[in-house]
Amino acid sequence: MKKFVYLAVLGSLLMVLSACGSSESGASGNGEGSSEGSSDEITIGYFPNINHVAGMVAEEQEMYSKQLPDGTTVNYQYFPDGSAFMTAVETGEIEGGIVGPGPAMNHYVSGAKINIVAAGSKGGTVIMAGNDSGISSPKDLKGKTFISPRVGCTHDVQFEAMMKDEFGITSDRVQGEMKHVTGKPATYASMFKAGKVDAATVPEPWASKIEAEGNGKVLVDTPEVAYGETLPAAVFVTSKDLKEENPEMIQNLVDAHQQATDFINENPEEAKTIAQDKIKEITDQELSAEVIDSAWERIDFSTDVDESVLQDFANSSYDLEFLKEKPDLTGLVDKSFLEK
Incomplete structure (x- = not known):
């Protein structure tokens, strides 16, 4: 079983959200892409919760591997909180993945060179x-x-x-x-x-x-709840430098993420089973079908990002004094990979 990287420190298998690595990171994929012989290795991060089911489905169905060039090894890390995730993106520890919009916006207004390239879900x-x-x-x-x-x-x-x-x-x-x-x-x-x-x-x-x-x-x-049905509860984030240096990789990742989101909406019962099994595997906590069904009713799985809602939410963060300066999120969202 894959473990969180922070288990050795925390001594606990309890999952956290915000929320939201592995010393035995799982590699998956048979590589059905176009560049044969590639030996590249990438790592995708996400949180083991219902808002991040697209990450679980993509991992279980090997969707990233199938979109990326042949020979690409795909690893996965599961994060304790959004700050740890964003630090991993900024340092290149991971190439991208799914995180809450709060950490993404907070790091962006603090100068982080990152982009939101898709949403993952709303609500929850x-x-x-x-x-x-x-x-x-x-x-x-x-x-x-x-x-x-x-x-x-x-x-x-x-x-x-x-x-x-x-x-x-x-x-x-x-x-x-x-x-x-x-x-x-x-x-x-x-x-x-x-x-x-x-x-x-x-x-x-x-x-x-x-x-x-x-x-x-x-x-x-x-x-x-404030922004309860309009704010993306999860967004797909990558570094701006990686996006500019290797846009084909980011396109492949977004395509896989979109495929996973479509799978969730077209095959909800199978997606629920994947989520149930994956959460148990990662956290050692088993959720009943009743719990999964109830949680599912509160969430909408979509890749669309409304920039104006993100700005309004960031303004609320400023009004609440979580941010020292009034935020300007211009340039944070790049929807070009969704429009191809």
């Missing part, structure tokens, strides 16, 4: 409360403790933007009324039960798992 963020939290409405969150995968991650911004814009409630990060802590989504159920947190901004499939096992309740479902 759910606001939940512990059964014994005494919370029945978002208004009750004043003075309460909430958890997100990481400070400033996609799910964190969605939650805090909703709370500020609709209820005028902010976190202690900006001298507000809610206490904010971070942690792995797979631990949220136990933290609810232990009374360590009152609420959580939860990515799928963990929201459906908590709900199915009765360990928490849905406070705000995906459509009502």
